[in-house]
Amino acid sequence: MQELIPYVKRISLDEGMPSLVGNTPLLPLVTLSDRVNSRVQVFAKAEWFNPSGSVKDRPAWGIIQNALHQGLILPGMHLLDSTSGNMGIAYATFGAALGIPITLAMPSNASPERVKIMGALGAELVLTDPLEGSDGAIRVAQQMAEDHPERYYYANQYDNPANWQSHYRSTGPEIIEQTDGQVTHVVLGMGTTGTLTGVSYYLKEYYPNVEVIGIQPDSPFNGLEGLKHLSSAIQPGIYDPEAADRIVSVKTEDAYDMVRCLAREEGYFIGISSGAAAVAARQVARELDQGVVVTLFPDAGFKYLSDEALWRDS
Secondary structure (H helix, E strand, O other), rough: OOOOOOOOOOOOOOOOHHHOOOOOOOEEEEHHHHHHOEEEEEEEHHHOOOOOOOOHHHHHHHHHHHHHHOOOOOOOOOOOOOOEOHHHHHHHHHHEEEEEEEEEEEEOOHHHHHHHHHHOOOOOEEEEEEHHHHHHHHHHHHHHHHHHHOOOOOOOOOHHHHHHHHHHHHHHHHHHOOOOOOOOEEEEEEEOOOHHHHHHHHHHHHHHOOOOEEEEEEHHHHHHHHEEOOOEOOOOOOOOOOOOOEEEEEEHHHHHHHHHHHHOOOOOOOOOHHHHHHHHHHHHHOOOOOOOEEEEEOEEHHHOOOOOOOOOOO
């Protein structure tokens, strides 16, 4: 394949590392299924099998691929975006492979593991006010892009349609294929809302009987990194309120308890938003007499080992 710009050096747009994005395994959640109903099965897609270790590889690669095809990232420009961690690591991973400089605005209270990973991958970090959370990082990135349009391609994951389109093309079809079309409920976290929107669009187009449930924190101030309390936060431009048939709210403490439970009872070492996904999937499963519930675990637990509140009982 002919290279589109000088940045594309070690891998082409359609070969190499990007071929490893997606097609993540579907894990049975035996503990949750056994405690609900023998005729209800609960599964989760293990997104840490992606190259950079999270679900964010899907939209990050989609956004970069789209920008390169459109010639939006010119020589000398940096890809700029805001992140709470995982998207930044995905950008930094692909940026290193392609030779694209990456600049990221991120709350300064992000886990030290995430900061170190992004730094190790060569990303330039702009740490923002922790009290303003992910919304503060968004505002900083927006201002940087406005001040220096010649320097930055602002990827803007919250408003970029390539975000949800990556899940329409990959995550949605994978769920159907891996369950042999037997899935009845899909339970997905809401951050940028790209996963929820893309999967929902695919299911409502081809499998309209599948119920799509969104997950959000139960309050504006919470410890569920990567998830947004949408009624009190900046609404992502890609968010479609009709994408979710309903929304389940999860308490931070319940998510933390679930992280420890699945680590000790099933050997699944998951991250905090994955714990929230499991809590919500259990809640949905308890409502059913029979069915197949699928959720998505955005990442594993390695980036949260410094969180003393999470592992206080370890």
